[in-house]
Amino acid sequence: MSAGPPAPLLSVNDLHKTFATGAGRVKALRGVAFDLAAGETLALVGESGSGKTTAARLVLRLTAPDRGSVLFDGIDWLALSARELNRRRREVGVVFQDPATSLDPRLTIAEIVAEPLAIHGIGARSERRFLVAELVASVGLPTSAMARLPRSLSGGQRQRVAIARALATGPRLVVLDEPVSALDVSIRSQILNLLKSLQRGAPSRPAYLFIGHDLSVVRWIADRTAVMYLGRIVEEAPTAALFASPRHPYTALLLASRPREAPGPRSAPLAVPGDPPSPVAPPSGCPFHPRCASAQPVCAQEVPALVAGPAEGGRSVACHAPLGGG
Amino acid sequence: MSGDDAPLLSVRALTIAVPGPSGEEVAAVDGVSFDVESGEIVALVGESGCGKTLTSLALVDLVPPPVRVVSGDVFFAGRDVRMLPPREKERLRGGGIGLVFQEPAAALDPVRTIGWELTTVLERHRGMSRKAARIEAQRWLHRVALPDPERQMHAFPYQLSGGMRQRALLALALAGGPRLLVADEPTAALDVTVQAQVIELLLALRQELSLAVLLVTHDLGVVAEAADRVLVMYAGEIVESAPARELFAHPRHPYTRALLAARPGSEAPDSGRLAALRGAVPEPGRRPSGCAFEPRCDEAFGRCAAARPSLVPTGAGAEAACFLLDAKPGARVL
Structure with missing residues (x-):
């Protein structure tokens, strides 16, 4: 019992979630599993309807799955009573895409950052003022920002406030749901630098679950990347390996669809026809088979399992005919 | 017309x-x-x-x-x-x-x-x-x-x-x-x-x-x-105009260079940090009287705060508004 790798901080298993909508029952998650180690960054990427945001919401317990489990630090996160959950929520922070709508417009910046400290009874009242000032400084905001309201700050500054609030309670996991998607390129790099330095510098050395669709951002920030398609993870690998040699045809399509960094001739056409199919009526078998250039008869019949390849350095692929042979 | x-x-x-x-x-x-x-x-x-x-x-x-x-x-x-x-x-x-x-x-x-x-x-x-x-x-x-x-x-x-x-x-x-x-x-x-x-x-x-x-x-x-062509706007003015390939290969204006450098993937290898532009675009009415980019520019010098540069041709069909270009002709055109 003593040897073996340490248990992951977060372990997600076989998550299923269906939503009833006007258009029918949307199967948002159809058996999602991943692990996240302490201090590590895992990115969930995919297009609209892939289920990446739903997976994050389940981890945050903003909604409950139909089936599956979430273990956080070895405890059954989904079985916690409301009271226990409230006690332990301080260990999980969250930053959403749009700080304009996720911050209470009536509270000052100091009040917004202090709120989680008060809720979780961290520090005496007098101490909290000091803690808040320290947090505000740690995200690169001037002390003068503390007395201001969110609307008087720029988008980038508001996102700094959201990060200070997420880190206030010393979380060991922070869910980052498209945290830089609404920001200009110059501000985006400031916030990405901040997130990385806080992960290294914060006493709690938080793990990040990063939800994103911008592959250049994901490549920069994530240790590992899981690609989602129609409610399933189709490939998961160390980020560098995934970008260097995608094994799932959908991963390859995503990478090939990225705009280039500079103008010049293209070796392959930019676009392939077809949209992600509706999550209301996902295709049979492999969800990607109708768009897949290397699809075989079996692909329409059987859902490929997400399996770890031998000598793949921690890569898993769900494909009957993965790319790159071997 | x-x-x-x-x-x-x-x-x-x-x-x-x-x-x-x-x-x-x-x-x-x-x-x-x-x-x-x-x-x-x-x-x-x-x-x-x-x-x-x-x-x-x-x-x-x-x-x-x-x-x-x-x-x-x-x-x-x-x-x-x-x-x-x-x-x-x-x-x-x-x-x-x-x-x-x-x-x-x-x-x-x-x-x-x-x-x-x-x-x-x-x-x-x-x-x-x-x-x-x-x-x-x-x-x-x-x-x-x-x-x-x-x-x-x-x-x-x-x-x-x-x-x-x-x-x-x-x-x-x-x-x-x-x-x-x-x-x-x-x-x-x-x-x-x-x-x-x-x-x-x-x-x-x-x-x-x-x-x-x-x-x-x-x-x-x-x-x-x-x-085919790119116009770079900063604080209400066009600060650079160039054929797209020229702009990506040889950006003339420091603002253009900063935008390009801030993209993930452009950082120095192993630096672990992205190039970030400090500060923000000044609001209309709060723009400096000299070059509007001067407060955020790493390459600014005395003249930049005093006067506003206008667009000048810089070769290869490009134009840029920056005093660096006439202070050191050709120096920034790599």
Whole structure:
């Protein structure tokens, strides 16, 4: 019992979630599993309807799955009573895409950052003022920002406030749901630098679950990347390996669809026809088979399992005919 | 201002004022001039608050009051757009100039189907019969890569996803047969594989119909993929204009260099940090009297705070507004 790798901080298993909508029952998650180690960054990427945001919401317990489990630090996160959950929520922070709508417009910046400290009874009242000032400084905001309201700050500054609030309670996991998607390129790099330095510098050395669709951002920030398609993870690998040699045809399509960094001739056409199919009526078998250039008869019949390849350095692929042979 | 060699679109010394912090008018767009030729894709780039969107609205005289065009001219196909009688202005919008703006939810009538909107445009601007218009409408939905066009003809905007609405709007803008498409962040709401399809569509239409496109965006990847020429805007002014390849290979203005360097993937290997621009775009009315970029510029020197540089040719079809270029001629052109 003593040897073996340490248990992951977060372990997600076989998550299923269906939503009833006007258009029918949307199967948002159809058996999602991943692990996240302490201090590590895992990115969930995919297009609209892939289920990446739903997976994050389940981890945050903003909604409950139909089936599956979430273990956080070895405890059954989904079985916690409301009271226990409230006690332990301080260990999980969250930053959403749009700080304009996720911050209470009536509270000052100091009040917004202090709120989680008060809720979780961290520090005496007098101490909290000091803690808040320290947090505000740690995200690169001037002390003068503390007395201001969110609307008087720029988008980038508001996102700094959201990060200070997420880190206030010393979380060991922070869910980052498209945290830089609404920001200009110059501000985006400031916030990405901040997130990385806080992960290294914060006493709690938080793990990040990063939800994103911008592959250049994901490549920069994530240790590992899981690609989602129609409610399933189709490939998961160390980020560098995934970008260097995608094994799932959908991963390859995503990478090939990225705009280039500079103008010049293209070796392959930019676009392939077809949209992600509706999550209301996902295709049979492999969800990607109708768009897949290397699809075989079996692909329409059987859902490929997400399996770890031998000598793949921690890569898993769900494909009957993965790319790159071997 | 007509004749065959005049550019399709010509903007001269355009100045747009917005209400300032204490009520007085301040310039948000300040003396902007540029041309777009037939069949050319020109990107207008810069951070939020640089005046890109106001500039594009002025092209069809749709700047919303109390914002107003103070001075300058916009010529389209040799005609002064601001001087057109109201009926001709209506015909220009959606006819000669197609428009795709952000917020597709707000731009579509919630009680009309996509098919109704499209057939109406085709009847109005292309003089088609109802029947012909319906066939043509479906063809456009297909071209913008909307899945199942026949069914989407009957869809209301709320039944479409954000990305599908964006493509329906693009079909609407193109169906009128414009010679110029003004597209403000046309791919911002789209997934990467769909974005790739939309970029390919614009490139194909340029080829087939000599469609000109003014692409307003802050996504330099889209620019690299689609644009022939790039205009970089900062604080209401064009600070650099260059052929796209030239701009990416040899950016002249420090602001352009900073934008390019801030992209993930451009950082020094193993530095672990992205190049970040400090500070933010100054608001209209709070702009420095010298070069507007001076407070954020790592290469600024004495003269930059004292006077405002104007655009000067820097070779290879490029122009930039920066004192570094005449302080050390050629020095920054790598």
